[in-house]
Amino acid sequence: MIKQRPNTAAGTRAESEGEGATGAPATPHDASPRKAAARSEKRRHTRRRFLKGMGALTLVAVGVPAHARYVEPNLIDVSEHTVYLPGLPQNSDGLRIVQLTDLHRGPVTPDDTIRQAVAAAAELKPDLFVLTGDYVKYDLADATPLADLLRPLAGKARLGLFGCLGNHDYADWTGNTMARALSDRAGVTMLRNESRLIEPGLFLAGIEDEVRGRPDIAKALTGAPADQEGATVVLAHNPRSVFSCDTRPLLMLSGHTHGGQIRIPGLAPRVPPDMKGFPLVDGWGRFDKAWLFVNRGVGMTGFPYRLGCRPEVSVITLRRGDGPPVRHGDLAEKAFRKAQKIASDARRLIG
Numbered sequence: 001m002i003k004q005r006p007n008t009a010a011g012t013r014a015e016s017e018g019e020g021a022t023g024a025p026a027t028p029h030d031a032s033p034r035k036a037a038a039r040s041e042k043r044r045h046t047r048r049r050f051l052k053g054m055g056a057l058t059l060v061a062v063g064v065p066a067h068a069r070y071v072e073p074n075l076i077d078v079s080e081h082t083v084y085l086p087g088l089p090q091n092s093d094g095l096r097i098v099q100l101t102d103l104h105r106g107p108v109t110p111d112d113t114i115r116q117a118v119a120a121a122a123e124l125k126p127d128l129f130v131l132t133g134d135y136v137k138y139d140l141a142d143a144t145p146l147a148d149l150l151r152p153l154a155g156k157a158r159l160g161l162f163g164c165l166g167n168h169d170y171a172d173w174t175g176n177t178m179a180r181a182l183s184d185r186a187g188v189t190m191l192r193n194e195s196r197l198i199e200p201g202l203f204l205a206g207i208e209d210e211v212r213g214r215p216d217i218a219k220a221l222t223g224a225p226a227d228q229e230g231a232t233v234v235l236a237h238n239p240r241s242v243f244s245c246d247t248r249p250l251l252m253l254s255g256h257t258h259g260g261q262i263r264i265p266g267l268a269p270r271v272p273p274d275m276k277g278f279p280l281v282d283g284w285g286r287f288d289k290a291w292l293f294v295n296r297g298v299g300m301t302g303f304p305y306r307l308g309c310r311p312e313v314s315v316i317t318l319r320r321g322d323g324p325p326v327r328h329g330d331l332a333e334k335a336f337r338k339a340q341k342i343a344s345d346a347r348r349l350i351g
């Protein structure tokens with residue numbers, strides 16, 4: 001006798017809730033509990049993914065600003081470079097320059113950061129120290145404490161300690177307060193549209209700031225060697241100064257941009273308004289006959305953050321010869337060395 005299945009709502013519910021759970025053989029009616037279990041598992045998975053995502057977002061939202069505020073401003077990057085100058089005298093081949101720039105002593109840059117950078121620079125024992133301006137935030141009351149922070153460099157390089165002024169150093173409209181403090185307390189020779197023959201055939205010039213000073217490159221380069229008869233290094237805070245002297249084969253060392261200070265992938269680096277449109281934010285650039293190096297600086301202005309843009313102490317070795325400048329450790333350097341070796345092997349074979 002065939003048992004009649006109850007044709008009621010209760011009976012239908014019993015089917016869907018009871019039979020599948022008993023482990024009875026699969027029937028089309030067992031699909032519903034499995035689907036419910038799958039839905040529940042999917043919900044749990046989605047919840048777990050959401051919570052993980054929120055955790056990661058929180059970590060980024062808290063961790064990145066904390067890193068930019070408290071960690072990266074103190075991660076001094078000692079970058080090492082070689083630049084080739086065709087007219088460099090033989091006796092200056094291999095000369096090492098250490099550059100510090102944009103120290104910005106004041107409320108935004110901790111003194112400890114400056115101390116660390118100065119200590120790193122002193123440890124490098126170069127032939128020459130150069131400073132390329134922006135020693136304070138703006139307040140010239142910081143000039144004396146900043147000069148004291150630089151004192152460990154005094155008398156530590158055989159060719160001396162030279163500098164130029166940056167746009168933040170003219171709060172007295174003349175730049176004299178800063179120049180005097182650094183000269184009197186830290187032994188800095190400030191080059192203000194003037195130059196020095198620091199070794200036979202090697203000139204070091206410094207010019208006033210492009211924005212707040214009165215740069216006079218012609219005056220600064222009076223007596224500088226002609227092409228191939230020597231080499232010239234120019235200190236200029238603002239990289240734009242290169243346009244006033246790029247018809248000569250010289251090396252210009254600059255700062256001012258802070259390398260953008262906060263660099264977020266996909267966004268343009270933040271640079272001073274006068275640097276908008278300039279093709280270089282940091283590192284090396286070729287402008288007609290001149291090489292320009294822009295250091296990212298040590299301190300900060302505006303926001304007390306550095307992100308993707310560590311403070312920099314640069315070591316630049318001058319070499320006699322031709323070829324693009326290289327940062328040590330770069331693939332470009334390896335490629336250049338390989339090309340040089342191939343060229344010298346070829347020369348030996350031919351001649």
Ligand SMILES: [Fe+2]
Pocket residue numbers: 102104134166168256257258297301
């Ligand atoms: Fe600066």
